[in-house]
Amino acid sequence: MKQVPHSGLHSISSRQFRVEIFDTRILDRIDFQIEKMSSPFVFYDHESGIKIDFTHFSTVSSFDDVVPTYITEIREIFKTLKRIEKGDIVNHTEKRAVDHYNLRMSESPVVGKSLAETLKQWEDVKKLCDSIRAGELKPACGEKYSDIIFNGIGGSYLGPLMLIISAYTDQFCSVCEPKLHFISNSDPESFSKILGRVNLPTSIMVTISKSGSTAETRGNMEAFNAILEKNSLPKGEHNIAITTKLSMLDKYAAEHKFIGVFNMHNETGGRTSVGSPVGMVPCAFAGLDFSAFVKGQSHMDSLTRREDALSNPALLMAVAIHHSTITVGHKNMIVLAYCDALREFAHYLQQLWMESLGKKHDTAGRVHPEGQSVFGGVGTSEQHAFMQQVQQGIHDCFIQLISFRRRETDFPITSSGSMGRQLLSFVKGTEDALVKNKVPFFDISLLSPSLFSIGMLVALQERVVSFLAVMKRLNAYDQPGVQDGKLSAKAMDKLSLETEAAMAEGKVSFEKKSAEEVAVILKFDEVNLFFLEAILMDMCENIKLEGSYGKLKGAEMKFEFIDGQFFFTMSW
Numbered sequence: 001m002k003q004v005p006h007s008g009l010h011s012i013s014s015r016q017f018r019v020e021i022f023d024t025r026i027l028d029r030i031d032f033q034i035e036k037m038s039s040p041f042v043f044y045d046h047e048s049g050i051k052i053d054f055t056h057f058s059t060v061s062s063f064d065d066v067v068p069t070y071i072t073e074i075r076e077i078f079k080t081l082k083r084i085e086k087g088d089i090v091n092h093t094e095k096r097a098v099d100h101y102n103l104r105m106s107e108s109p110v111v112g113k114s115l116a117e118t119l120k121q122w123e124d125v126k127k128l129c130d131s132i133r134a135g136e137l138k139p140a141c142g143e144k145y146s147d148i149i150f151n152g153i154g155g156s157y158l159g160p161l162m163l164i165i166s167a168y169t170d171q172f173c174s175v176c177e178p179k180l181h182f183i184s185n186s187d188p189e190s191f192s193k194i195l196g197r198v199n200l201p202t203s204i205m206v207t208i209s210k211s212g213s214t215a216e217t218r219g220n221m222e223a224f225n226a227i228l229e230k231n232s233l234p235k236g237e238h239n240i241a242i243t244t245k246l247s248m249l250d251k252y253a254a255e256h257k258f259i260g261v262f263n264m265h266n267e268t269g270g271r272t273s274v275g276s277p278v279g280m281v282p283c284a285f286a287g288l289d290f291s292a293f294v295k296g297q298s299h300m301d302s303l304t305r306r307e308d309a310l311s312n313p314a315l316l317m318a319v320a321i322h323h324s325t326i327t328v329g330h331k332n333m334i335v336l337a338y339c340d341a342l343r344e345f346a347h348y349l350q351q352l353w354m355e356s357l358g359k360k361h362d363t364a365g366r367v368h369p370e371g372q373s374v375f376g377g378v379g380t381s382e383q384h385a386f387m388q389q390v391q392q393g394i395h396d397c398f399i400q401l402i403s404f405r406r407r408e409t410d411f412p413i414t415s416s417g418s419m420g421r422q423l424l425s426f427v428k429g430t431e432d433a434l435v436k437n438k439v440p441f442f443d444i445s446l447l448s449p450s451l452f453s454i455g456m457l458v459a460l461q462e463r464v465v466s467f468l469a470v471m472k473r474l475n476a477y478d479q480p481g482v483q484d485g486k487l488s489a490k491a492m493d494k495l496s497l498e499t500e501a502a503m504a505e506g507k508v509s510f511e512k513k514s515a516e517e518v519a520v521i522l523k524f525d526e527v528n529l530f531f532l533e534a535i536l537m538d539m540c541e542n543i544k545l546e547g548s549y550g551k552l553k554g555a556e557m558k559f560e561f562i563d564g565q566f567f568f569t570m571s572w
C-alpha cells in the first residue's frame with residue numbers, strides 16, 4: 001500500500017499513466033493524464049478554488065492503482081455522459097431523456113436547452129417576482145404582497161429550501177421581504193400555523209410540482225384556495241405555479257388565471273430540478289442571484305466532463321466510493337458541512353442519492369438491490385449527536401466533510417483566537433479523530449458559501465450519482481419505489497371516504513365492535529383491516545373536529561382496548 005505523508009503532499013505537476021489491463025473485454029489501451037493535481041490524492045481547481053482531499057479515504061490505497069481496475073465502467077460512464085448530453089433516452093423506465101446538465105451547458109447539443117436559455121428564463125422569472133416585491137403588481141386590496149408560501153415536496157421543496165437557507169439560515173422568514181414560508185407535508189397543524197402568520201389578502205402560494213398531481217402538494221393548494229374562496233379572494237391573484245406544460249396543475253392554473261405560471265421540462269427530474277424554475281422562483285422572491293448558482297453548476301460540469309480520469313473530481317469520488325462499497329461494504333455516507341449555510345444540504349443529498357441509487361433492479365431488469373444511505377447535518381453540531389457512534393461504534397460508513405476557507409466576518413474568542421479559527425480547529429480536530437479511529441473520509445473545501453460554490457457542490461454530487469449509477473448498472477433517474485407508498489395512500493384515501501359515506505348514509509350505530517365486525521356492518525366485501533382500524537381510531541380522536549369528518553356531524557365515537565384488541569362504539 002502506498003504511504004502518503006500526513007502533511008506536505010508531493011507535488012506532481014504532470015504525470016502520465018499508461019495502463020494496460022489484461023481483460024479481453026477491453027480492446028484499447030487507455031491513457032490517463034494527470035495535470036492539475038498536486039498529488040494523486042488531492043484534486044484542486046485553480047479557477048474556483050475547490051479542493052477535494054482523498055488522503056484519508058483509507059479504503060483506496062491510491063488512485064493510480066484503483067482507477068485502472070474500473071476501466072470498463074469508466075468507458076461506460078463517458079458513453080452515458082455523452083448520451084445524456086445529446087438528449088438520448090437514458091431513463092428507460094419513464095422513457096425520457098435527462099436534461100439537467102443541458103440546462104447549464106454553454107454549448108448544449110439539445111435545441112432550446114442551454115445555459116443561455118436558462119438565464120433567459122431567469123430574467124422572465126425575475127421580472128414578475130421583482131414587480132411583486134417592489135409593489136408594482138398588487139392584489140385587489142391595493143397593498144403590497146407581504147407573504148409567499150412555497151408549496152411542494154421532495155425535489156420541489158428540498159432544493160428551494162436549501163438555497164434560501166444557504167443565504168439566510170433558518171431566519172429567512174423574518175429577514176426576507178415579502179416573508180417566505182414553506183409548506184411541504186400534509187400537516188394541518190403546520191398549515192394552520194402558517195395561515196396564522198400570513199396576511200391572507202396579500203399572500204401568494206407558489207405551488208411547485210413537476211407532475212402537477214402530487215397528492216400532498218395538491219391537497220395543500222386546495223386547502224389554501226378554499227380559504228381564499230371563503231374570504232372572497234380570487235384564486236388567480238394569490239397563486240403562482242411551477243410545473244410541466246399541460247399537467248393537471250398547469251391546466252388548473254390557466255383556468256383560474258394564476259398571476260404566474262413557469263414551465264419546466266418533462267426531461268428535468270424532480271430531485272435535479274433546482275436549476276430550473278423550481279430554484280429560480282424561490283431565489284427571485286428571496287432576492288438571490290440564481291444566475292450565480294447555475295454558473296457554479298456549469299463550471300463544475302466542465303470539470304466533471306473531463307475525460308482524463310484522474311483530473312475529473314466526480315470520477316475520483318465515484319471510483320473511491322464504489323471501490324469502498326464493494327470491497328468493504330460501506331453502505332452509509334455521512335455528510336458533515338461545517339457551515340450553517342449548508343444546514344439543509346445533507347437533507348437535499350439524501351433525496352438525490354437515495355432516490356437515485358436505491359434500486360431493486362439493474363438496467364437489465366435483474367433483481368439486484370442497491371443503495372447508498374445518506375445521513376448528515378451541520379458540523380460541529382452533529383459532533384454532539386451522532387459522531388460518537390461514527391468514531392467508535394460500528395464501522396459502516398464513510399464521511400464527506402465540507403467546509404469553506406474564507407470568512408467575511410469573525411469574532412475574537414480566547415481559546416481559539418477567533419470563532420472562525422475555532423471552527424477550523426473543529427474541522428481538522430474531527431478529521432484527526434477520524435484518522436485515529438480509522439474511519440475513511442474525504443474533505444471538500446471551497447472558498448466561501450456563495451451561490452456559485454453551492455451550485456458547484458450540487459452539480460458535483462449530481463455527477464457522482466450519475467457515475468455511480470453507471471458503475472452499479474442502475475437507472476438513477478426513476479423512482480418506482482416511491483410509487484408504492486403513494487398508491488397505498490390512495491387506496492387508504494378511498495376507504496376513508498367510503499367508510500365515512502357508509503356511516504353517514506344510514507346514521508350507523510354499533511357497540512363494542514372490532515374493525516372486522518364494523519366492516520360487516522358497513523357491508524364491505526373485501527377490506528384491508530389494517531387500514532380500517534386506523535380510520536376508526538382516527539374517527540374516535542377527530543370526529544368532532546371541524547373540517548375532518550364533515551358528513552359525520554352529530555356522531556360520537558369511542559374505543560376500548562380489551563384483551564389486546566380494539567373495540568369501537570358509535571352513536572348519534
Ligand SMILES: O=P(O)(O)OC[C@H]1O[C@](O)(CO)[C@@H](O)[C@@H]1O
Nearest residue numbers: 154155156209210211214270482
Ligand atoms: O414535483 P412533483 O411531481 O410534485 O414530485 C415531487 C417529488 O415526488 C417524487 O416524484 C417522488 O418522491 C420526487 O421524485 C419528486 O421530487
